[in-house]
Amino acid sequence: EVQLVQSGAEVKKPGESLKISCKGSGYSFTSYWIAWVRQMPGKGLEWMGIIYPGDSDTKYSPSFQGQVTISADKSISTAYLQWNSLKASDTAMYYCARLVSRSGPLDYWGQGTLVTVSS
């Protein structure tokens, strides 16, 4: 069974750093792209970027380039989303999801990680 299991909810202060994770199982983690998607409170889905764990090739949406870092550790089948300096506007639910193929849809999703940034 394909599963993506994300790390737990986080509460941080502005300016702090954070790294959240997404662990894949039940499939060849290195053979599928992983995407990160943001959903701000009460809002829609936003495509942040993708990574290919096999070689760590990474593509960012222009809106998120330079704001976050996407990485992966294929030895433990885990992808990451990282911030160096959080802002209140980063408060959102963050989902990881698997791409069927580089031109395909998102067929499996993690349960989401809620990040709250507040002073």
Add this chain to the structure above:
Amino acid sequence: DIQLTQSPSFLSASVGDRVTITCRASQGISSYLAWYQQKPGKAPELLISAASTLQSGVPSRFSGSGSGTEFTLTISSLQPEDFATYYCQQLNSYPPGRTFGQGTKVEIK
């Protein structure tokens, strides 16, 4: 960037109703479109890929159609479990630009 516009943004319907949601792309995307369903507090789920291919396990009352710039998601007979928010996503752009529509919330009348 390719923009997607869904209509309506909000829809109130009754159990048994036929429901149609439209997704319009700012430029042609062939059949590179997916539909997702999101229930409150849950992650989205893939319903349809390639504009009209129903995912395994998705009830046959869901269907998708269209190509180019206009697409539709139809629920032939709305069931209580279908009350949710639906999103389209274009898959035509180079991966960084895989935009979603703004969503259509389907609520009980």
